[in-house]
Amino acid sequence: xxDDTITIEVDGKPLQARKGQMLIExxxxxxxxxxxxxxxxxxxxxxxxxxCLVQVEKAPKPLPACATPVMDGMKVQTRxxxxxxxxxxxxxxxxxxxxxxxxxxxxxxxxxxxxLAMGYGSDVSRYQExxxxxxxxxxxxxxxxxxxxxxxxxxxxxxxEEIAGLRELGATGRSEFMEIGTYVxxxxxxxxxxxxxxxCPVGALTSKPFRFSARTWEMTQYPGIAPxxxxxxxxxxxxxxxxxxxxVPAENEAINxxxxxxxxxxxxxxxxxxxxxxxxxxxxxxxxxxxxxxxxLDQVASRMQKPVGATASxxxxxxxxxxxxxxxxLMQKLVRAAGSNNIDHRxxxxxxxxxxxxxxxxxxxxxxxxxxxxxxxxxxxxWPRKEQPLLNLRLRKAALRGANIMVVNxxxxxxxxxxSDKLISDPVTLIHDVAAVLKAVxxxxxxxxxxxxxxxxxxxxxxxRAIASKLAAGKKSAILAGNQFMAHTQYSTxxxxxxxxxxxxxSSFGYLGESANEAGCWLAGAIPHRxxxxxxxxxxxxxxxxxxxxxxxxxxxxNIEPELDCANAALAMASLQNAETVIAFTPxxxxxxxxxxxxxxxxxxxxxxxxxxxxxxxxxxxxxACVPAQGEARPGWKILRVLANRxxxxxxxxxxxxxxRNELNTVISSVTPDNRADWVRPEALPSVPGGILRTxxxxxxxxxxxxxxxxxxxxxxDVADGAVHIxxxxxxxxxxxxxxxxxxxxxxxxxxxxxVLDNRLPDNTVLIQAAHPATxxxxxxxxxxxxxxx
Amino acid sequence: xxxxxxxxxxxxxxxxxxxxxAKYPEDRKQSAVLAALREVQHENNGFLxxxxxxxxxxxxxxxxxxxxxxxxxxSMLETKPIGRHSISICTNISxxxxxxxxxxxxxxxxxxxxxxxxTADGRFFLKKEEECLAACCGGPMMMVDHVYYENLxxxxxxxxxxxxx
Numbered sequence: 012x013x014d015d016t017i018t019i020e021v022d023g024k025p026l027q028a029r030k031g032q033m034l035i036e037x038x039x040x041x042x043x044x045x046x047x048x049x050x051x052x053x054x055x056x057x058x059x060x061x062x063c064l065v066q067v068e069k070a071p072k073p074l075p076a077c078a079t080p081v082m083d084g085m086k087v088q089t090r091x092x093x094x095x096x097x098x099x100x101x102x103x104x105x106x107x108x109x110x111x112x113x114x115x116x117x118x119x120x121x122x123x124x125x126x127l128a129m130g131y132g133s134d135v136s137r138y139q140e141x142x143x144x145x146x147x148x149x150x151x152x153x154x155x156x157x158x159x160x161x162x163x164x165x166x167x168x169x170x171x172e173e174i175a176g177l178r179e180l181g182a183t184g185r186s187e188f189m190e191i192g193t194y195v196x197x198x199x200x201x202x203x204x205x206x207x208x209x210x211c212p213v214g215a216l217t218s219k220p221f222r223f224s225a226r227t228w229e230m231t232q233y234p235g236i237a238p239x240x241x242x243x244x245x246x247x248x249x250x251x252x253x254x255x256x257x258x259v260p261a262e263n264e265a266i267n268x269x270x271x272x273x274x275x276x277x278x279x280x281x282x283x284x285x286x287x288x289x290x291x292x293x294x295x296x297x298x299x300x301x302x303x304x305x306x307x308l309d310q311v312a313s314r315m316q317k318p319v320g321a322t323a324s325x326x327x328x329x330x331x332x333x334x335x336x337x338x339x340x341l342m343q344k345l346v347r348a349a350g351s352n353n354i355d356h357r358x359x360x361x362x363x364x365x366x367x368x369x370x371x372x373x374x375x376x377x378x379x380x381x382x383x384x385x386x387x388x389x390x391x392x393x394w395p396r397k398e399q400p401l402l403n404l405r406l407r408k409a410a411l412r413g414a415n416i417m418v419v420n421x422x423x424x425x426x427x428x429x430x431s432d433k434l435i436s437d438p439v440t441l442i443h444d445v446a447a448v449l450k451a452v453x454x455x456x457x458x459x460x461x462x463x464x465x466x467x468x469x470x471x472x473x474x475x476r477a478i479a480s481k482l483a484a485g486k487k488s489a490i491l492a493g494n495q496f497m498a499h500t501q502y503s504t505x506x507x508x509x510x511x512x513x514x515x516x517x518s519s520f521g522y523l524g525e526s527a528n529e530a531g532c533w534l535a536g537a538i539p540h541r542x543x544x545x546x547x548x549x550x551x552x553x554x555x556x557x558x559x560x561x562x563x564x565x566x567x568x569x570n571i572e573p574e575l576d577c578a579n580a581a582l583a584m585a586s587l588q589n590a591e592t593v594i595a596f597t598p599x600x601x602x603x604x605x606x607x608x609x610x611x612x613x614x615x616x617x618x619x620x621x622x623x624x625x626x627x628x629x630x631x632x633x634x635x636a637c638v639p640a641q642g643e644a645r646p647g648w649k650i651l652r653v654l655a656n657r658x659x660x661x662x663x664x665x666x667x668x669x670x671x672r673n674e675l676n677t678v679i680s681s682v683t684p685d686n687r688a689d690w691v692r693p694e695a696l697p698s699v700p701g702g703i704l705r706t707x708x709x710x711x712x713x714x715x716x717x718x719x720x721x722x723x724x725x726x727x728x729d730v731a732d733g734a735v736h737i738x739x740x741x742x743x744x745x746x747x748x749x750x751x752x753x754x755x756x757x758x759x760x761x762x763x764x765x766x767v768l769d770n771r772l773p774d775n776t777v778l779i780q781a782a783h784p785a786t787x788x789x790x791x792x793x794x795x796x797x798x799x800x801x
Numbered sequence: 802x803x804x805x806x807x808x809x810x811x812x813x814x815x816x817x818x819x820x821x822x823a824k825y826p827e828d829r830k831q832s833a834v835l836a837a838l839r840e841v842q843h844e845n846n847g848f849l850x851x852x853x854x855x856x857x858x859x860x861x862x863x864x865x866x867x868x869x870x871x872x873x874x875x876s877m878l879e880t881k882p883i884g885r886h887s888i889s890i891c892t893n894i895s896x897x898x899x900x901x902x903x904x905x906x907x908x909x910x911x912x913x914x915x916x917x918x919x920t921a922d923g924r925f926f927l928k929k930e931e932e933c934l935a936a937c938c939g940g941p942m943m944m945v946d947h948v949y950y951e952n953l954x955x956x957x958x959x960x961x962x963x964x965x966x
Contacts, residue, residue, distance in 0.1 A: 179864075183866075183869050185873070185876075194869035194873070195869070
């Protein structure tokens, strides 16, 4: 092996370095600090701030450490008078136009320029002339600009181009008139835009919701886990006076690197929503009144005791997949002790056939960083850019390295990297497309599967063959299933087809993961057909869908708004309305719960809660409460423990959430994830109906109770709009124009709705987003729908 | 899923851009951005609009902001409406030594505007900070509507501007 290691000398100390490394990387690795503004380890080198100038022996002038490759025997002085002079001179230049009013700047106290000016700035400014002033632009609800403070380091510009893949900010103008901005007045739409706040070394780009609400030194930092997708991004809560003031990313190379999605960054606002439930409430004769925990739990216990025995199966529990593993585990323990197996967290799933071959939990199929190494990826029913923004970053890196990323979707989504092959069709044709790819893979690879007559009539075209041949040729390929795949009414058929594509093409098969703790809920046993640790249950209970179809007498809901969270909201609301008892463990007084529940128990969530969550890659992460629960709200595990004791289920031994976790972990830690199985072959592929079909997505900022209440995020474009999305051909056929409304009819319910033109859709497909009260009465997410102009 | 909106770029402009595109590799379309903007500006009375820049961005497959950056950087590209006749007086070293400051002064007073401004009647636009136009031997000089005029005197300037409508 050729030796890449060389030795350089910095400030008299010999250091080992790799050939080709930049000087600043070597000094950073050895804890020698060189001041910098434009250098950022995750971005390309710009060398435009000049702050990192150092003295290099034999060089005729100071050199920027960020752009100077190391050479064997190089002798560097970072603190010599020569280097200091250069650094101080640069600082004086930077401060020429920068305002010297740190006390009124939101960045004050955590500003890289302020910090370095303390070390390298002069006490007195020699500058007499007028300072440059730049007009601020409104770039949306999340990022506040104060561009007079900008020092043109271009980190934000490079972030947009290199990481987010969406160049929204740029440097317009020249010299004295150069400005960073969007040039035209428009909002940033990147799902990662908040990261420019972190990369900005000064107060030019700051957080709009946080602005002027606290100073760094007043806040305490606590670790946490982001709860909105299966990635499990690491975060820091910044807390002042027991209030979460903001959320910033915590570095974890194996998960979120140094980034955070906007959803994870700004959702904390939802904690302080006006409709928080702060005391237990019971409904008596149709009127809600507050009550004590004692009285509320007595009522819950007596109502839950009723169904035990002959009618035990009349008890059903739905738990949000954002609940902690401990909560999920105690909940299933409670329900099962009451004699029922009716517990589920798969609120968005509608097809539960072939449950016997479900994986232990829907696993990513690889570690998160391995996504970067893939050379061929087939995404099915997926839009990771908005659904799992940080997994998408990894896929983007793969794409930039030349990987073929291919999609089969019902909506022609906008990706921030090149898609090599694309099949866009209605939700039923999508199945045929996947089947055709399977057939093509089988033909190309020569590997056969026992598919019987299933694929006989499937027509393979060149597009299918192109995808299949890339998968077959790929050295490290993956089939990744997205949120729509999981929610599809033919999920098991899709899984059979996609899973076999994976095995025939030697690809991995993975799920991108929709919610923060799906894996934890699966492993804890919050599913009807498996106990804790994926143990098979002989007499499976009812799944999320059947629980609603069979109209039970008692329901437990844990952090769920049925109208917005259930795959068939109309059915869910009808069943809950019809039930004798609905007990809601909820952080919010949701409109739909006020309507259907009998008892509401206030739970602590997010920063107020404690427990563990398991991400889509199977990494279990623990977090603790960092702010007190509001009012009389309590962590779910404590409520469930007390309830268990009242119902005679032994749980009182748990003195802490650790105790719960330790016991849970003894069972689940031995489970190794595997998505492969001998799936049951579907009888036949569904035939494509002639009419119009509905497809559904949940926009990224409408996915759960917390984010739906985060004010700033609700002002972005990524929220459910309650309209019918329709392409211009279909709109033309229906003679829609201007402000005309239409009537959408699905499974017996008809609604008057607005429409929006959306040319990402095929001609026979309309998109009606879920998680919006205006459309929830329509029922199932996929299926035939009739439209007519009003 | 088709767009039936009338294209913003004229057929001639697209042809011209295609001519330049042919000189660069397929995946380096943005190399043609200067030529594209110059042509589009020429067809639009000497200045660019956001709509036109967006159209160029679309045509070349560039982010819109990247085109704004180019357009706002180069002094030969205008991003605001300007007068019909564009006057650029060189103020670089040779011309400066032969008296370009006085030429700028005289022209400003004559037209009643400062450099960077257009006359109220929309007749003239006086460019700001024009750099060397490579006619040093004839300094002081200016370029009016792409035509060079050298060895300028006040009378000569009067005569040149007089002829323009």
